[in-house]
Amino acid sequence: MRNCASEVWSFGPSRNDEIQTTTKAKLMSNDIVLQNLDQGLLTITMNRPDRRNALNPDMTRGLVEAARRAAEDHQVRAVLLKGAGGTFCVGGDVKSMAEGRAPLPFEARMANLRRGMEVSRILHEMPKPVVAQVDGAAAGAGLSIALSCDLRVASASVKITTAFAKVGLSGDYGGTYFLTHLLGSAKARELYLMSPVLTAQEAFALGIVTKVVPDAEVGEAAHELAMSLAQGPSVTLGYIKRNINNAEHLSLEACFDAEAMHHSRSGETADHKEAAKAFVEKRKPVFSGH
Structure with a gap:
């Protein structure tokens, strides 16, 4: 690539x-x-x-x-x-x-x-x-x-x-x-x-x-x-978009399942860790998209 x-x-x-x-x-x-x-x-x-x-x-x-x-x-x-x-x-x-x-x-x-x-x-x-x-x-x-x-x-x-x-x-x-x-x-x-x-x-x-x-x-x-x-948290933004698209046609229970999975996966990303660290250090996070 x-x-x-x-x-x-x-x-x-x-x-x-x-x-x-x-x-x-x-x-x-x-x-x-x-x-x-x-x-x-x-x-x-x-x-x-x-x-x-x-x-x-x-x-x-x-x-x-x-x-x-x-x-x-x-x-x-x-x-x-x-x-x-x-x-x-x-x-x-x-x-x-x-x-x-x-x-x-x-x-x-x-x-x-x-x-x-x-x-x-x-x-x-x-x-x-x-x-x-x-x-x-x-x-x-x-x-x-x-x-x-x-x-x-x-x-x-x-x-x-x-x-x-x-x-x-x-x-x-x-x-x-x-x-x-x-x-x-x-x-x-x-x-x-x-x-x-x-x-x-x-x-x-x-x-x-x-x-x-x-x-x-x-x-x-x-x-x-x-x-x-x-320049944002790309993985998380993708999950947000999927959650909203899901809400157009899935049941509430199915949307809950997807939200729980996406939220948990977002928490494992480098961007989430960077955002948490930046919050503690009182600075703007620098996201890598991962």
Whole structure:
């Protein structure tokens, strides 16, 4: 395994899903999904700014591979997901849909979509905190992907909407699942059936976003939050995330069992011992992620 502090991975339309290690200087302007690993924080950037980071097959393929790599790589302790050009993601590329390419058979279309949707599942289930930098717009599948993240930092001018009903689609990438668990079924029905466009403050009041900051500060604020998590007690943060995910579908007794196991295992980590020592010594703990 590589032991460098900062690396960049990129995905483009001709890479056939391969992860290619490169340097910042070698990144090409047509790279669609960029990845930068720095001090345990993996920043994943959707990079189609000319299309407001609308999803196409190459981007969804790259996002799935980036998310899977983040989940499996022990060097990655937290993830920051963002979009290039001041927009998070406006969802599927509706313009391409309207161009009317020869349609694939139904089963093939559904299978392709289902493969792309894995990005939301992986981000939601990976035992590492994921922060979304939500600026410009988060619509349709773009909102669904943002909702799959653990925390969302929004710019003051961002516009947020499910959007699906307005283009004659029912929704994908897990948006109905995440909104229902986050807000309850009544509010999820409202946001999906009526597709209102929410301001950042409205989204914050509902609990859709974690915090709202001025547009010029959103990048710094999201990065600062994500980096603080990357430098935290990684094993414990993973257990916390699993406990909360368990609470979405397990019984109370099963959740108690999982909590007891995770809490006991957390107590055996080097980070817990460091935190206890730092408390006694009245200093800030320095976590190693172990």
